[in-house]
Amino acid sequence: MSRNTKQVPKEEIIKQLETCDIVRQLLAKKPKERKALVDTYGCQQNEADSEQICGMLSQMGYGFTDNVEEADLVLLNTCAIREHAEQRVFGNVGALVHSKRRNKDKIICVCGCMPQQEYVTEKIKRSYPHVDLVFGTHKLWQFPSLLLSVLQNKKRVFAIEDEGGRVAEGLPVLRKFSYKASVPIVNGCNNFCTYCIVPYVRGRERSREIEDIVREVKDLVNGGCREITLLGQNVNSYGKDLEKAKDFSDLLIALAQLDGDFLIRFMTSHPKDASDKLFAVMEQYPNKIAPQLHLPVQSGSTRVLTAMNRGYTREKYLELIRQVRARIPDITLTSDIIVGFPGETQEEFEETLSLIELVEFEALFTFVFSARKGTPAEHFEDPMPIVQKKENFQRLLDVQNEISERKHAEYIGKTLRCLVDQIDEKGNVIARTPGGRRVHLEKDCGKLGEFVDVSITNASKWSLFGVIQK
Ligand code: SF4
Structure with missing residues (x-):
């Protein structure tokens, strides 16, 4: 299969961006700003997908809220990895019926991995008539036109066809954090581990072009991002489906050679495809690859x-x-x-x-x-x-x-360069070691997203404790 058959043509992406403008104009006629609530379940890939969904929503004129009653649009981005998680989603979808009764114009969307399974979509069709829009992982990039169809026709829309999974570049992204970001590099999985649902709900492996990933990471770094996590169900098989002979190690080298003070992490590696070539690259760039x-x-x-x-x-x-x-x-x-x-x-x-x-x-x-x-x-x-x-x-x-x-x-007695990763409202501070372990620092110290030298003073089985070296 030629590489071109796997990329969504630029014109189609432009059409979606134009649709964002049409929705924005439609919403501008409403008396108040429309707000969306996006509830994300499951893995970091889903978190990254939600950042694209929020990017599209923002472009369509939506603001955001955590309050279901206040939301004009509620979207559940679901996970199919465990049955328990599915039951929780069904419970939450069911509970939305009351909120919809109070506000008939509220739009309820279910997307992500769950609807990619036929029995889930059938159940939503049958038992959850208050759900307006259901779309699977392969249709994410068409969200603007799917939503426009719901808004204009006031009819339920189900879009779950597997298109053989294409790669969509150029969609807007609204990132949750400015100092750390996830960047998907390969979507889907070819491995079919006998216990895993992922290949059935996310389709076959599709790698993004190396130039597109490098451009995205460069922009992030230039914008002040300090930690970039490359995402894939199996990052080590990155590039196998690309026409140009590039693999994960080549991608890491290209990223590690970018200027700037940042650290690259990646997940998940598969032992079947991990190799000493990868470890050699990690060894070669200790300041850039975690x-x-x-x-x-x-x-x-x-x-x-x-x-x-x-x-x-x-x-x-x-x-x-x-x-x-x-x-x-x-x-x-x-x-x-x-x-x-x-x-x-x-x-x-x-x-x-x-x-x-x-x-x-x-x-x-x-x-x-x-x-x-x-x-x-x-x-x-x-x-x-x-x-x-x-x-x-x-x-x-x-x-x-x-x-x-x-x-x-x-770790006790060592000094490590850590990234300040979380500061809560009580002033509790957590940093990450280069290897990704959590370090609890003293209250009210450091600045979110800055690298600091931390002396490790104590440790438990869960975490490390330390102080910033002045
Ligand atoms: S490699 Fe991971 S995602 Fe792929 S089938 Fe196996 S467990 Fe699932």
Whole structure:
């Protein structure tokens, strides 16, 4: 397939921008400013999508509010990764019926990964008649014309067709923060891990052109952005679908060579596609590429990894860890683990425990397996009782907590260049180490988005504590 078939033509984007103006003129006839509430669920990719949605809403003349009653438009950008999250969305969509009864003109939209599943759209059609607009991940760039259709025709609109997933450049973005930003580099996934719904709801991998990403990052850096997180379900397969032979390492080099004081992070890496070439680039640009690697292993058993269709073995994973530590000894390593994958035996769980003891991650994101409708693992035999799974889960947590506490203690006495990341209304300040760990600073110190040298004075299993060096 030629590269051009994957990009939304410029004229189509211009049409959407013109539609923004038409909606703006329509809204200008209303007596007061229209306000939107955008509620985002799930991962950072969804957060990034919401920033585009807000960009389009702003261009259409909407202001923003957190108050449902005050909102003229409520949009739920949903996540399909876990059933629990879906139930929560359905609950929230249901609750909006009261608000809609009080204001018949209120527009309710549901978008994101959930509607990409047929049963969800059918359920909304049948059981939630107060929802006006439903669109899937492939239709996001058409939001202005979909909304205009709802406003003009006063009819419900459902747009969830999979277009083979194209890349849309040039849409407006309204960023939540000025000092940090997420930049999607590849959307969708080709891996079909047997437990995961992502390939079904976000389609096949589509990489953005390297020039478009470099331009966006350059603009961000010139605008004062200090931390840029490159996003993709599998960043390591970036560029495989591009005509020009560019891979993730080439992209990192191009970004690291930009002028300015900023740090690049990325997520998520897939062990199947991670390589020593990537680690060499990270080693080469220590001031621009964060010494941080989130490398989801999921299980320490090769048999379970094969059943998950992960495409690597326990040995290959451990070799990657050896390679990256050889190049960047103080790299911050984190990972994901699924406990109780269907068919996992007690011995196989013990292999996972032994792997985390061998690697010593600084933190783990751990889950007890729960089947997602529409994935192959939904039909796998699952003989291990849930009580046993929960017991294993607790053992895993206990072992990891002890490792995290020990790893964090190693920071005490070090001085690190950290980015001031959060200051709450009580004056509590949190900074991030280059490896992405949270550091609690003294109250009312530092400025949001500035790099400061921090001496680490204390540590717990969750966090670090420090003071800014004057
Ligand atoms: S790599 Fe696997 S787990 Fe990750 S998004 Fe793709 S299918 Fe899902």
